[in-house]
Amino acid sequence: MRCRPFLSLALLLALTLLAATSASAAARADLVKESTLEQVLQRGTLRVGFSTFVPWAMQDKRGEFVGFEIDVARRLAQDMGVKIVFEPTQWSGIIPALLTGKFDVIIGGMSIQPQRALKVNFTVPYEYSGMSIVAGKKFAGKMKTLADFNRPEVILAMRQGTTAVEAAKKHMPKAQVKLFDNEAQTIQEALNGRATAVVASDPFPAFQALKHPDKLYLPVAKPFTKEPIAFAVRKGDPDFLNFLDGWIRMVEDEGWLAERHNYWFRTNAWKGLVE
Numbered sequence: 001m002r003c004r005p006f007l008s009l010a011l012l013l014a015l016t017l018l019a020a021t022s023a024s025a026a027a028r029a030d031l032v033k034e035s036t037l038e039q040v041l042q043r044g045t046l047r048v049g050f051s052t053f054v055p056w057a058m059q060d061k062r063g064e065f066v067g068f069e070i071d072v073a074r075r076l077a078q079d080m081g082v083k084i085v086f087e088p089t090q091w092s093g094i095i096p097a098l099l100t101g102k103f104d105v106i107i108g109g110m111s112i113q114p115q116r117a118l119k120v121n122f123t124v125p126y127e128y129s130g131m132s133i134v135a136g137k138k139f140a141g142k143m144k145t146l147a148d149f150n151r152p153e154v155i156l157a158m159r160q161g162t163t164a165v166e167a168a169k170k171h172m173p174k175a176q177v178k179l180f181d182n183e184a185q186t187i188q189e190a191l192n193g194r195a196t197a198v199v200a201s202d203p204f205p206a207f208q209a210l211k212h213p214d215k216l217y218l219p220v221a222k223p224f225t226k227e228p229i230a231f232a233v234r235k236g237d238p239d240f241l242n243f244l245d246g247w248i249r250m251v252e253d254e255g256w257l258a259e260r261h262n263y264w265f266r267t268n269a270w271k272g273l274v275e
Contacts (some may be wrong), residue, residue, distance in 0.1 A: 050108035111227035130223025134205035135197035157195035
């Protein structure tokens with residue numbers, strides 16, 4: 001008779017453990033079912049959000065998207081065994097669009113920033129970028145350092161919502177800042193003399209200096225910042241994040257990422273596609 005309370009307690013603990021295990025298994029099953037990874041596989045398409053940045057993503061003469069990011073996204077979809085759907089989006093609204101489910105992942109030259117990480121989860125970096133400056137010869141021909149541009153009369157043009165804004169304010173806080181929706185507008189400001197210089201991600205400034213050698217030049221030869229670039233996904237999705245991290249490490253180790261980066265960032269072989 002004295003053993004019965006102990007047996008009852010043991011049975012209660014066993015039942016409690018079984019219930020907890022079953023609940024945990026059910027929760028894991030729900031998590032897998034709700035994962036973006038599972039939804040992509042079931043749907044058969046990977047929806048990629050991006051914005052155009054030369055040479056990360058551009059439209060060629062036929063209106064097709066080309067660039068480093070486009071190659072990365074296509075390879076990712078191919079390895080997943082699904083079709084790719086590109087969703088071009090204004091940079092200033094790209095994170096809200098991801099959060100509302102317009103697409104599954106951002107693959108668009110997005111640098112890891114604490115403010116962004118409060119809203120999205122980042123993968124491991126798959127590339128690094130940096131900010132460069134290209135200036136107009138007529139109004140800034142004698143300027144050779146960032147300090148030369150740190151003056152109240154200097155006007156810096158840049159794309160809104162990009163880390164160029166923070167970089168400019170940090171390194172040239174006295175200069176005026178003018179924001180635009182895309183890089184083409186910023187370059188036009190410099191070409192027309194309405195802006196002293198343009199701050200943008202490398203290698204866009206270098207390409208513009210080569211394209212307009214009579215009007216533009218690079219006052220600083222190398223990027224003056226270094227930023228890790230990663231995919232961005234919605235929070236609460238460890239399965240998708242884990243898959244993307246593993247995929248990035250795989251294509252990096254096999255040398256594919258370096259090969260594609262060299263093609264788009266260190267050669268002009270692709271220029272005929274867009275010009």
